[in-house]
Amino acid sequence: KAGVTQTPRYLIKTRGQQVTLSCSPISGHRSVSWYQQTPGQGLQFLFEYFSETQRNKGNFPGRFSGRQFSNSRSEMNVSTLELGDSALYLCASSRQGSGELFFGEGSRLTVL
Amino acid sequence: SQQGEEDPQALSIQEGENATMNCSYKTSINNLQWYRQNSGRGLVHLILIRSNEREKHSGRLRVTLDTSKKSSSLLITASRAADTASYFCATRSGGSNYKLTFGKGTLLTVNP
Numbered sequence: 001k002a003g004v005t006q007t008p009r010y011l012i013k014t015r016g017q018q019v020t021l022s023c024s025p026i027s028g029h030r031s032v033s034w035y036q037q038t039p040g041q042g043l044q045f046l047f048e049y050f051s052e053t054q055r056n057k058g059n060f061p062g063r064f065s066g067r068q069f070s071n072s073r074s075e076m077n078v079s080t081l082e083l084g085d086s087a088l089y090l091c092a093s094s095r096q097g098s099g100e101l102f103f104g105e106g107s108r109l110t111v112l
Numbered sequence: 113s114q115q116g117e118e119d120p121q122a123l124s125i126q127e128g129e130n131a132t133m134n135c136s137y138k139t140s141i142n143n144l145q146w147y148r149q150n151s152g153r154g155l156v157h158l159i160l161i162r163s164n165e166r167e168k169h170s171g172r173l174r175v176t177l178d179t180s181k182k183s184s185s186l187l188i189t190a191s192r193a194a195d196t197a198s199y200f201c202a203t204r205s206g207g208s209n210y211k212l213t214f215g216k217g218t219l220l221t222v223n224p
Contacts, residue, residue: 004154033211043200043214056211090154099143099204101212103154 002026004104006091012110018079021107025072025093032074033101034066037088046089049074050096078109086111118201118218126223131188133218135201136181142204144177145212146186149198158186158199191222 005024013019025032034046045058049068066076072093078085088108092101119134135144143162147155161168161177161184168175174187188195198219202212 035214042216043202045211045213048211058211088152092155099145099160100157101145101147101155102157103147105154106152108152 004091004093004102006089006104006107008107009105010108010110012112013081014112015081015083017081018077019081019109020075020077021089021091021109023074023076023091023093023104025074025091026102029093029095029102030072031094031096032068032072033092033094034074034076035090035092036060037090037106038086043090046076081111083111085109118199118215120218121216122219122221124221124223125191127191127193129191129222131191131195131220131222133186133199133201133220135184135186135215137184137201137203137213137215138182139203139205141179144175144184145202145204146173146175146184147200147202147214149200149217151197155200188220191220193222193224196220196222 007022031050033048036044047066048056052068063079068074088106090103090106092103094101117136125131141163143160145160146158149155159170159175161175172189177184198217200214200217202214204212
């Protein structure tokens with residue numbers, strides 16, 4: 001069974017640009033969560049989707065948005081990038097009713 | 113905001129020794145989980161303990177949970193160099209809260 005796949009793995013952007021990150025969950029997993037990881041703030045919850053509905057959102061500005069498609073694949077978008085958005089963005093999927101998260105390898109974003 | 117706080121922040125031991133990491137949290141939880149992260153990679157789920165459980169084992173891992181003290185510990189026995197990684201505790205509250213809240217982690221170094 002293939003794991004959680006995130007693309008791209010690495011990307012470099014400049015301030016003011018926008019970025020879209022993609023996540024393909026494990027087959028059969030309908031819940032997808034996104035986390036931001038930085039050295040200073042650690043792992044911060046961004047949002048969680050289930051069956052194309054956002055069920056929970058973390059304390060991030062509106063520049064951070066996401067969506068989930070009917071095949072459970074998810075994307076997150078960050079607009080008007082700031083230097084502080086440089087981070088490892090992790091996507092995780094889980095089965096309905098299971099507490100365990102399966103993480104992808106992450107997308108490392110560098111904002112210059 | 114961080115729910116779990118791991119202690120110590122860093123731990124260095126010799127191969128074959130046991131490693132103990134502690135986690136404290138602030139609010140009521142539904143379950144507590146431990147994850148491992150190798151440098152810059154995705155997180156890997158290790159073990160989940162529910163709020164009505166006090167101890168759980170998985171291979172060389174032993175997790176305890178004390179809900180009265182809002183704390184948990186992870187014991188890795190007979191450590192190996194391959195156990196070198198960051199270890200995070202994560203808590204899930206009940207109700208409609210679908211997110212996991214992570215601590216800042218313990219960096220474990222196992223010296224050969």
